[in-house]
Amino acid sequence: MKDGQTFNAQNVVSSTGIFNTYEKLIPPSVLERHQLHKQLKKVNPSVAHACLYIGLKGSPEALQLPKNNLWIYPEKGDNDSIVDRYLKDPKKHSQWFTFPFLPPKTRVGLSDIPPKYHRYNHLAAFDLVSQWQGTQWMKRGKKYERLKATMTKRLLEVLFKQLPHLKDKIDHHELSTPLTTQNFVNYKEGEIYGIDHTPERYKQKFLKPRTPIRNFYLSGQDIVSAGIGGAMFSGVVKASAMQGKNLVKKIYHSKK
Numbered sequence: 001m002k003d004g005q006t007f008n009a010q011n012v013v014s015s016t017g018i019f020n021t022y023e024k025l026i027p028p029s030v031l032e033r034h035q036l037h038k039q040l041k042k043v044n045p046s047v048a049h050a051c052l053y054i055g056l057k058g059s060p061e062a063l064q065l066p067k068n069n070l071w072i073y074p075e076k077g078d079n080d081s082i083v084d085r086y087l088k089d090p091k092k093h094s095q096w097f098t099f100p101f102l103p104p105k106t107r108v109g110l111s112d113i114p115p116k117y118h119r120y121n122h123l124a125a126f127d128l129v130s131q132w133q134g135t136q137w138m139k140r141g142k143k144y145e146r147l148k149a150t151m152t153k154r155l156l157e158v159l160f161k162q163l164p165h166l167k168d169k170i171d172h173h174e175l176s177t178p179l180t181t182q183n184f185v186n187y188k189e190g191e192i193y194g195i196d197h198t199p200e201r202y203k204q205k206f207l208k209p210r211t212p213i214r215n216f217y218l219s220g221q222d223i224v225s226a227g228i229g230g231a232m233f234s235g236v237v238k239a240s241a242m243q244g245k246n247l248v249k250k251i252y253h254s255k256k
């Protein structure tokens with residue numbers, strides 16, 4: 001640890017993501033011995049993200065919020081070309097937006113979130129904010145705040161186009177940028193879904209719980225697939241590898 005303390009364990013598991021694990025936690029000499037640094041070159045971080053957190057005045061019922069997520073694609077074309085165009089020139093092009101509503105008691109596990117808070121996600125190029133890399137959260141300066149205000153305005157405009165009656169119902173909003181994600185969860189380019197989801201990635205045999213380092217295991221979304229479901233399932237796969245038992249089969253066949 002930073003303060004010099006040492007903790008010993010028979011087995012060690014890292015679920016901090018493949019880049020954090022290999023680039024920051026494992027000593028370079030161990031990486032080299034097992035040629036792990038070469039493996040990292042075969043994968044890339046997935047795309048960064050920004051999120052506008054919105055507090056609305058009124059309950060979802062009173063505001064007549066839809067009980068579904070909105071997926072908004074502002075430009076014509078297929079998803080891949082929209083994303084490519086955007087990443088090449090994020091100031092000129094638009095990208096997709098999702099607006100997940102949280103109607104009370106309809107989303108398992110999230111029922112304790114006050115119903116008036118909503119999340120509005122969108123894809124955001126890391127390049128937009130990379131010049132503020134290394135600055136402190138909440139103290140990144142006026143230019144950064146101006147960029148956040150522009151991004152917020154743009155997101156709200158898209159939202160109001162879909163739901164114009166929310167225009168005077170915004171109680172509070174706060175935008176997170178890729179730097180926020182980097183700051184709080186330590187993903188190197190502000191991505192929330194770990195490594196990129198390309199066919200190449202899914203062919204990589206090193207993305208599995210067992211590693212060449214004895215008693216050292218990997219878990220988390222990078223070894224199965226993105227998202228909460230992928231990360232949870234990676235826990236089952238990792239436990240199977242550690243115990244030498246097919247726990248997937250056991251869970252699959254267990255009685256509810």
Ligand SMILES: Cc1cc2nc3c(=O)[nH]c(=O)nc-3n(C[C@H](O)[C@H](O)[C@H](O)COP(=O)(O)OP(=O)(O)OC[C@H]3O[C@@H](n4cnc5c(N)ncnc54)[C@H](O)[C@@H]3O)c2cc1C
Nearest residue numbers: 015016020024051185186192193220221226227228229231
């Ligand atoms: C705003 C937001 C909204 C999201 N919405 C959804 C959604 O609706 N549905 C969905 O499926 N997924 C969503 N996700 C993505 C989801 O949170 C991730 O896919 C999931 O949490 C990945 O789980 P994980 O255990 O692999 O990694 P994480 O949950 O990212 O956990 C990794 C942990 O490692 C820690 N860490 C990093 N570096 C170090 C280090 N050097 N030392 C010690 N610890 C370290 C981090 O602090 C973090 O706690 C969202 C993410 C965000 C940020």
